Amino acid sequence: MLERFFRFFAPAPHIDRLPEEEIQRLYPRYRARILMATYLGYAMFYIVRNNYSPVSMDIGLALGYDKTMLGNLSVVTGLTYGIGKFLMGSLSDRSDPRKFMACGLFLSAACNVAFASSSSYSTHMAVWALNGVVQGMGWPPCGRSIGHWFSVRERGTVFSIWNTATNVGGILAPQVATLSAFHFGGWRAAFYVAAAIAMAGAVYLFRELRDTPQSVGLPSIEEFRNDYTELERIHGTQEAELSTREIFVDHILKNKFLWVFAFANLFVYFVRYGMLDWGAMYLREVK
The missing domain is CATH 1.20.1250.20 (MFS general substrate transporter like domains)
Known part of the structure; x- marks a missing residue:
């Protein structure tokens, strides 16, 4: 299956x-x-x-x-x-x-x-x-x-x-x-x-x-x-297929900039989803 x-x-x-x-x-x-x-x-x-x-x-x-x-x-x-x-x-x-x-x-x-x-x-x-x-x-x-x-x-x-x-x-x-x-x-x-x-x-x-x-x-x-990207110009290849492990470990877990963005985005989502999830109900209750 x-x-x-x-x-x-x-x-x-x-x-x-x-x-x-x-x-x-x-x-x-x-x-x-x-x-x-x-x-x-x-x-x-x-x-x-x-x-x-x-x-x-x-x-x-x-x-x-x-x-x-x-x-x-x-x-x-x-x-x-x-x-x-x-x-x-x-x-x-x-x-x-x-x-x-x-x-x-x-x-x-x-x-x-x-x-x-x-x-x-x-x-x-x-x-x-x-x-x-x-x-x-x-x-x-x-x-x-x-x-x-x-x-x-x-x-x-x-x-x-x-x-x-x-x-x-x-x-x-x-x-x-x-x-x-x-x-x-x-x-x-x-x-x-x-x-x-x-x-x-x-x-x-x-x-x-x-x-x-x-x-x-x-x-x-x-x-x-x-x-072409710089790597493609050097190696002459395009659209190289990476394994799931390479993507997750090398390009996600080891990407320090991604971790910084993720941490910053966490605080944005506190406000964003607080308003999305409760904003409508709050306005209806206090109206």
Whole structure:
């Protein structure tokens, strides 16, 4: 079964190279397509993750959950989301982002349907914990896709543009949740409507995303843009495959700058998720 799982998500094979005129015509189109698909796709992950907090007060009133119980639902999602991003990041490095990201969004939508269909606290805890895990399938394929379709000198600009997807998703999620709950009969609608949007998004991602340029008959981005890293210039190789151990030990555990950024980001998230998880309830209580 595990073998089938890895086979299904395996990177798309390279195909024969297209004629030069086709390369020049198609490359810009694919790049725009990949950027747009990952942008919209990641924003949709927010819609099925950040829709809980805006209606948490309604859930508590309807099902008799106190603030500790509601807080536990937020905590379990945060924990499993962190674990999910760590695990899924490793898997995503060796997966086709087209399938990986689309499946993650579909599974998150399924978790939303299951959450809305239940009135059991234990079921809600389990389902929302699972949602945190599959939410980890959102960011890693985006990073992989941008790395394959945009060269080193472009990535700072491209990531600056792409990263606004988090703001778009963060704005849309509470709007979709509150409007759905208001117009369609209560808190459950906030999850059903979000799930419907995400399922449509999963179909869109599967249709629009592609793996590497070579999988559609194009040269690597380094060759197309003539933008090689210093190591590639010295050794004459591109896109060297690293083992999971090399990535984790050499490029994560031993990267002191990454540890500094992670430590700083920890304090940002105290404030960020404090507002995201409790801001809506606080404003409703004191209004």
